[in-house]
Amino acid sequence: MALVSAKDMIDKAHAGHYAIPAFNTNNLEWTKAILLGIEAQKSPAIIQVSEGATKYMGGYKAVADLVNDLYNSLGITVPVALHLDHGTFEGAKKCLEAGFTSVMFDGSHFDFEENKEKSKEIIELAHSKGASVECEVGGIGGTEDGVTSSGELANPAECKEISDLGVDFLAAGIGNIHGPYPENWAGLNFERLDEIDKAVNGKPLVLHGGSGIPFDQVHKAVTLGVSKVNINTELQLEFTAAVRKYFEAKKDLEGKGYDPRKVLKPGVDAIQAKVEELCKAFGSANQA
Ligand code: G3H
Ligand code: ZN
Secondary structure: OOOOOOHHHHHHHHHHOOOEEEEEOOOHHHHHHHHHHHHHOOOOEEEEEEHHHHHHHOOHHHHHHHHHHHHHHOOOOOOEEEEEEEEOHHHHHHHHHHOOOEEEEOOOOOOHHHHHHHHHHHHHHHHHOOOEEEEEEOOOEEEEOOEEEOOOEOOHHHHHHHHOOOOOEEEEOEOOEOOOOOOOOOOOOHHHHHHHHHHOOOOOEEEOOOOOOOHHHHHHHHHOOEEEEEEOHHHHHHHHHHHHHHHHOOHHHOOOOOOHHHHHHHHHHHHHHHHHHHHHHHOOOOOO
16 A cells, blocks of 8 residues: 545544544654554554654655655555645645655745635645645644744634635644643633634644643544644653653663664654554544
8 A cells, every 4th residue: 555645534534523643753763653553553644744854854755755665664554644744835845746645835924815825826736646735824833843933813714715725624723832731721712613613614624733732622623623633742752751761770771772773662662652542532543
């Protein structure tokens, strides 16, 4: 099997009232842990990469080849899409040329008309290549790839205009934040989400900043149109906590404990465990 567009899996999730997990990858080990986790849970999923992580991993073609090759060499059978996360206009075009099966164009920092115009172009290009496409209205709070936004509540009328361009799924700011949530976080704005869900008339919605959102809020968001939940920070925290324990236990000083495959293994196992937990929590387990 090959990597697929995310459209069918997200449409199925929308109809079945569960969410597709979209896990950000950062390297080979991350990719392997995500693939093994979703296969173990028989969960369709999206492996996504930011432009910063793409650069770190050696470029769009390197990422596409890595994910494709691991998908095949590990004998993965569940549907997987390879998605560019928070893509710029140029990045979105480059990832499609490199063979990504899905792309986000994040034009939320432009004025609305420019966001709409650029979104239209990427939607047409992505669909001409059989790829799925995500756009964004209303900046998500927090910092992602060095870009910080205070976070806005998306305007339902603007969401409808972008939705009507034919985007496959739409990210909308509803009080969600990239990275850790502050103690005094007000929670997701379900009133606004309900307005957006009604305005886009059943277009699947995307919840960014999924790390740390209580599952009951995720489940409620799914009832209001959310069908893709993005997770990055949570996997990073799981990985670092596990590797820290390895060093605190001075395992690196035992025998050949300095072998990077031994050093990274606790972290990789922790990522896989968290991936499996989230597939179950989002309802995508056994949906492949
Ligand atoms: O685009 C990436 C996601 O929105 C990740 O957010 O790091 O808060 O899970 P997170
Ligand atoms: Zn995001």
